[in-house]
Amino acid sequence: MTLIAILVGTLAAGIGSVWLAALLSFGILARYTQHMLSLAAGALLATAFMHLLPEAFESQAGAKELFATLLVGLVFFFLLDKAELWHHGHEHHGGEHHGPEVAAHAQHDHAEHVHAAHSHHGHGHAEAKSGSWAVLAGDSVHAFGDGILIASAFMADLRLGVVAALAVLVHEVPHHMGDLVVLRQTSNNRRAAFVKVSLAGAVTALGGVVGYALVDQLYDYLPFFLIMASSSFIYVALADLIPQLQKRVTARETVAQIAWLAIGIGLVTLISSMAHHH
Template sequence: MNIIYPLVSVLIVSLISIIVALPFLIKKKLSHGTLLFLLSISVGVLLSTVFLDFLPEIFMHVEEHDHGHNIIGAPLIILLGFLLMFVIEKFVHYHHDKKCENGNCGHGHAYNLAPINLIGDGIHNFLDGLVIAGAYAVNITLGITATISIIFHEVPQEIADMGVLLYSGMSRKRALYFNFLSAITAIVGALVGILLIGRLDGFTEFIIPFAAGNFIYIAATNLLPQLHRHCKLKDSLIHLFAILLGIAIIIVVTVYSPHIH
């Protein structure tokens, strides 16, 4: 595997945190409609990456290498990826709720939320790096689609993270700095992934279904519920169009990018 591809990809993903934060530095924010449009594209990108790229690759591997015998292994790993994301979010929400129960949700004590948010986001970004490295180890197309999926769901995520850090009382520059530090854990994840690929048999066979579980969780529990809150016909049609646009992006990448292992 050419290590340049995953390293460049995670660098781009990490830089997204700075690009997304720039409007906060000049005291501007994305409109709510624009954010929902990006969320909708993210849904299409994430789900199409799972169903058009990850799952076919998983089924092909089971058929070729396990001769169809180990049919439960990959689905269990998908469930593991789904449940781990649930556990990470529960950890973050639990500590946030404990602060609120203790009466520390006001601006004066909200700074305590910043470390919790950064830790959760750092773990999430580390896993993103592992996924990108593992996807490129399979083939370039899978690496590209995984990277695109992560970029699209990172945009609304980074906007939310910046909002939490600013609410916690950080200055804009300080929030940008810590958000970027959290984001570069993706680079660490990619480096760990590259090392594991060469030293741990079965790593790529594990990380792809694991990533599928991650992506399904993000789309189904984080993004789609946000869209269901807006029931007007016009909004729903715009969201549907954006979801289809996200699917189209992955179809184009899958069809026209080289399947080089």
């Protein structure tokens, strides 16, 4: 039963986020990206601080060990980020004014950086291609990690799993929007970009199954898995999403950001309180 829940949760988060991203980036909702970032940051922080961490600390594990794990987790995700594997690439679309050019430029730099690591010859198309593969590789690692995190949340408590899957879904939407922009530059085929990102998103389910098997074997360590999930959520929210919101701000935009942040927190709280009633 738990495994079915994990599969449903991971697929909804992994592929649902891609579909939502496609609707947003190819549709009328493209200008709401900033709000999505605020919403995602709120949802991630609320899930980590109000659900995952309390759940981990309710176990028999010592507070000192759990906090040490949180610290290790944050450093670990920072290092993954350095390795371009936990990299969210939201900065590929820097606001409404200068979308594609900035994205192209950012991706070009990224592609060049990746390409340089592989070979010193053959420019142009290969470079762009390796850039898009780097994006997909990062995506897949990220999705796999998310799958394991969602699985451990489900193993702790079904309600917690639902909340974690939702938090992943919400924060993957702006991320996938960035990816779709990038992949559209490397190939002009909208559908191909969509399919590629969907496949990377589907890796979440694979992570879910692996996470299920892993936590099943190491059930005593579940609190530590939950702490790792929290550190991932906190890292992404604070290092990735919130810096995007610290840029150009008018008073009105600031109010909107805080409001959407609050909505993100409220949404998670609401869903878990609804779940508690059942």
